[in-house]
Amino acid sequence: MNEVTTTGQNVDVAIEAALHELQTTKENVEVYIIDEGKKGLFGLFGTKPAIVRVQLKIDPITAVKEYLQTLVQHMGVSTTIEVLNKNRVIEINITGENVAKLIGKRGQTLNALQLLTQLAANKLIAQHVTVFINVGHYREQRRQILIKLASRLADQVVKTNKTVKLEPMPSFERKIVHHTLSKDRRVSTYSEGNEPNRYVVIESTNNK
Template identity: 55%
Template sequence: MKQLTATGTGQTVDEAIENALKELNVAKEKVEVSIIDEGKKGIFGVFGSRPAIVKLKVNINPMEEAKTYLENVIAQMGVTADVEAVENGKELTLNISGADIAKLIGKRGQTLNALQYLVQIVANKYSNDYITVIVDAENYRMRRRETLENLATRLAAKAKKTKTKVVLEPMPSFERKIIHSVLSEVEGVSTVSDGVEPNRHIIIIPE
């Protein structure tokens, strides 16, 4: 959890608080306010005046922020869905459920992967320690894992039979990791990742 602070000044305490809130970009109910100086109007509101000074402190829960961000993005996409958060140490899994889930998954999980990437950025913006975020929808990740495992086994057999390299389509690092893991236990082939993100892909090499 990261703690953010901001100091605000203004002609009144309320104005000083509003100025500090703008800097923090958070809602007033999330902050703890400390009044450093209530200020002074001075003669005729000018001579001898002193601005009000406040200090705002907010403790931001990165996992709550990540969940809220994902809910807002889903709503902006015009999809009605529920998001369940499961915390496990420094890992956060956000499970999405609803009627129009296909729109959130996209072709081969591309939309879901993009959402996961954005949510992970938000979570780690507010965290002192790195948080791993997994965004799933109706157990798509499990089904995709099974698909990748079957694909890896099938293409490894092809590479061994033809004695030629097999180049897979680009995929995110966590999906490449599944391919590498499955084929590390298959004799007669090895795997390497090649290319630059987002076009990094796996090559299956017959030995």
């Protein structure tokens, strides 16, 4: 229960009743006064109780963690979720049994979880944040795979003089490919297509 509406002889009494029901203190809530109430004649006739709505303040990091926990539980996976907030970047690491189910083919399931959590986080947090989710050491392994793939395809492009289009991937993975080949003067890279089907193109500089 995150919110209650209570009544009392005055606003303070109504707030105290709400705090007791929520089992918290005033520092942890937002108070909305619906009706300040009214004292009746001689304290009897025409008396009207005060009405307040009291809502627990949301800890955005906790809320993001709970949101993600709900998602993975629906997928039937038992996990431990660690959350770090670093300068508007929320880093989340998931560990546990059968977590491979959360990764999917080439990280597609993990990327979808990351996108959904990103959208949820920016509804809960006033300032824009970036969400980065890792499962075990998958992201690091994927990074090494992309670096090797980019280098191998660059060699292929130079050898055949034919442009290569990679499979669609999220922006942070495309950046890995662009960065890997940024100092290779034999080739150039750019992105084409629309999200979520945007992809990297590698072409020989001899074609220019």
